[in-house]
Amino acid sequence: MGHSDLSRLVEPDRVRKEVYTDPAIFEQEMARIHETVWIYCGHETQVPKPGDYYTVQIGRQPMILVRGKDGKVHVLYNRCPHRGNMICGDRKGNTGEQFRCSYHAWTFHHDGKLKNIPMMESGYAGSRLNKDSPELCVKRAARVESYRGFVFASLSSSGPSLKEFLGPSIVAFDDMCDRAPEGEVEVVPNCFRVIQHSNWKIFLENQLDALHPSVTHQSTGRAAHEVEKMLAKKAKKGEVPLSYHMLSAFATVTIDKWDNFQTINYPHGHCILTGYMGLRPQDPDTKAYDKIMIKAYGQKRFEEIVGVNIHHVLLYPGLSVQSPLQQLRAVRPLGVDKTLTEIWHFRLKGAPEAIYRRSLAYYNLVNSPATMVNADDLENFWKCHTGLASDGGDWVSFARHYGRDLESASGVVESAPSMGTSEAPMRNQMKAWARYMGAR
Amino acid sequence: MKEQHAIEQFLYRQAELLDAKQWQAWIDLFTPDGVYWMPPDASYETWDGQPAIFAEDKNLMTVRMLRVQHPDAWSQRPLWETNHVVSNVTIQKKSKNGDLVVTSRFHMMELRRDDVRHFAGKYTHHLKKTKKGHAIRLQRVDMTNAQAAYDYVLQVWV
Numbered sequence: 001m002g003h004s005d006l007s008r009l010v011e012p013d014r015v016r017k018e019v020y021t022d023p024a025i026f027e028q029e030m031a032r033i034h035e036t037v038w039i040y041c042g043h044e045t046q047v048p049k050p051g052d053y054y055t056v057q058i059g060r061q062p063m064i065l066v067r068g069k070d071g072k073v074h075v076l077y078n079r080c081p082h083r084g085n086m087i088c089g090d091r092k093g094n095t096g097e098q099f100r101c102s103y104h105a106w107t108f109h110h111d112g113k114l115k116n117i118p119m120m121e122s123g124y125a126g127s128r129l130n131k132d133s134p135e136l137c138v139k140r141a142a143r144v145e146s147y148r149g150f151v152f153a154s155l156s157s158s159g160p161s162l163k164e165f166l167g168p169s170i171v172a173f174d175d176m177c178d179r180a181p182e183g184e185v186e187v188v189p190n191c192f193r194v195i196q197h198s199n200w201k202i203f204l205e206n207q208l209d210a211l212h213p214s215v216t217h218q219s220t221g222r223a224a225h226e227v228e229k230m231l232a233k234k235a236k237k238g239e240v241p242l243s244y245h246m247l248s249a250f251a252t253v254t255i256d257k258w259d260n261f262q263t264i265n266y267p268h269g270h271c272i273l274t275g276y277m278g279l280r281p282q283d284p285d286t287k288a289y290d291k292i293m294i295k296a297y298g299q300k301r302f303e304e305i306v307g308v309n310i311h312h313v314l315l316y317p318g319l320s321v322q323s324p325l326q327q328l329r330a331v332r333p334l335g336v337d338k339t340l341t342e343i344w345h346f347r348l349k350g351a352p353e354a355i356y357r358r359s360l361a362y363y364n365l366v367n368s369p370a371t372m373v374n375a376d377d378l379e380n381f382w383k384c385h386t387g388l389a390s391d392g393g394d395w396v397s398f399a400r401h402y403g404r405d406l407e408s409a410s411g412v413v414e415s416a417p418s419m420g421t422s423e424a425p426m427r428n429q430m431k432a433w434a435r436y437m438g439a440r
Numbered sequence: 441m442k443e444q445h446a447i448e449q450f451l452y453r454q455a456e457l458l459d460a461k462q463w464q465a466w467i468d469l470f471t472p473d474g475v476y477w478m479p480p481d482a483s484y485e486t487w488d489g490q491p492a493i494f495a496e497d498k499n500l501m502t503v504r505m506l507r508v509q510h511p512d513a514w515s516q517r518p519l520w521e522t523n524h525v526v527s528n529v530t531i532q533k534k535s536k537n538g539d540l541v542v543t544s545r546f547h548m549m550e551l552r553r554d555d556v557r558h559f560a561g562k563y564t565h566h567l568k569k570t571k572k573g574h575a576i577r578l579q580r581v582d583m584t585n586a587q588a589a590y591d592y593v594l595q596v597w598v
Binding site: 192216218222230353372 | 478480481489490491492493494495499500502503504505506507510511512513514515516588589590591592593594595
């Protein structure tokens with residue numbers, strides 16, 4: 001896409017509707033963004049044993065995340081070099097010593113190298129192919145890097161390293177892992193998958209939209225608050241499960257209060273929403289956890305770790321991390337108007353069971369396919385996408401608090417004090433989008 | 441035979457209350473410690489401390505009911521209806537605490553706006569005998585499509 005086309009589509013405080021609805025633009029953004037930048041593939045603990053694999057979509061490319069015999073994690077295209085057959089038809093499993101294509105029994109090592117072709121010597125004598133031909137290997141992702149167990153792949157051989165790409169947003173993984181007394185997390189082997197009938201960017205724009213919770217989720221917030229009050233009357237102080245608070249906050253934190261949150265926006269489109277949701281109560285479970293943490297880290301470092309004030313970290317273009325609750329949502333665009341989210345949660349290694357259950361409650365209530373929260377988000381996303389496809393208007397507006405954000409010399413943009421509902425994250429994402437798509 | 445009939449009638453009523461959106465009457469079918477559980481996978485043996493699509497005691501059921509009834513539950517405003525069919529009702533055994541364990545199969549068709557979805561699977565009911573008849577201690581719902589990606593989400597109990 002040329003420079004002039006892009007400047008026509010994206011302005012600093014508004015974006016043309018076609019950015020969300022045009023299938024041709026979708027194809028371009030898959031090529032220039034998702035199939036170029038670092039995309040989250042999975043956590044190393046998803047594939048603990050040699051041969052363990054998960055299939056994963058990067059842009060339009062079906063890929064395999066696999067643990068090799070050498071202990072290394074590889075990311076391969078899910079395509080046999082012979083006739084193009086997908087190698088893994090299952091979503092997950094263990095492939096044993098090798099991959100074996102179901103069509104003509106070509107076999108491959110876990111790193112993609114050819115192992116054997118039936119009757120190779122007689123079949124390929126004199127042909128352009130021999131055992132060492134690179135075109136007989138399963139193609140590998142151009143680059144694979146892992147940070148604290150979180151595996152990313154880039155399908156482009158050039159570009160910033162994973163650490164450079166993540167920049168200060170790397171705190172998403174540090175915050176999650178540091179909260180574990182052993183400094184590591186372990187995936188819980190269950191992934192919830194939910195399909196949204198909307199463009200992938202609509203989901204990302206909602207992640208750090210501090211204006212929407214008290215509107216979209218008020219029904220659940222109020223319902224939870226009613227039951228919370230009823231339980232509090234019956235119970236002794238502090239005995240109402242924290243999970244009710246997670247839900248009732250949507251109603252008790254009214255729309256005006258969300259301005260107290262803050263967003264910090266980084267180059268590459270990443271963004272942090274601050275605000276901790278009050279997850280440091282002084283109940284016996286938290287106190288027991290604090291004790292173990294202080295033993296592991298010392299008082300000073302402990303205070304630093306639990307003092308990190310993060311609600312959400314958005315890693316553009318495909319990952320939303322809630323580090324204090326040890327969950328993440330990976331975004332897999334399936335089409336211009338169809339998006340899959342894969343939702344995972346993690347255990348803090350060395351932390352008491354009660355701390356895991358806190359994270360589990362959030363996973364079940366907010367992120368399960370029977371969610372009482374995202375149900376109304378998904379309804380909005382579908383309505384947004386359908387409305388945008390109409391001729392009822394040409395623009396999407398991101399003008400809230402435009403011109404009032406605080407921009408530093410390094411390009412970091414913070415929402416101004418008491419302007420947490422600034423649409424800075426959306427403006428920042430579209431700035432990154434335009435840069436990836438070719439505008440300067 | 442008499443017990444089989446009584447239990448079938450009870451399960452039909454359970455399904456009928458869901459289809460009729462009689463949420464409070466449906467919640468009242470449960471014992472005070474009753475749980476509605478939909479595991480993400482048939483291999484799960486308990487709802488406690490593990491991921492679950494639903495794992496709700498009566499308090500959480502009440503949250504869900506109040507939410508669905510709230511005028512600003514946006515996704516609940518458009519037309520939606522369900523139709524359950526329950527069959528293959530089999531009394532399996534008495535569990536240690538005297539509850540009757542009953543399995544059955546269900547098929548639920550859901551209409552949302554113009555879209556139809558189908559959910560099917562197996563119910564396992566742990567039923568307590570009370571003076572007023574049966575009450576549900578546990579309703580386990582193993583959906584055949586539990587592991588498939590959800591096109592949109594589930595809003596109320598299946």
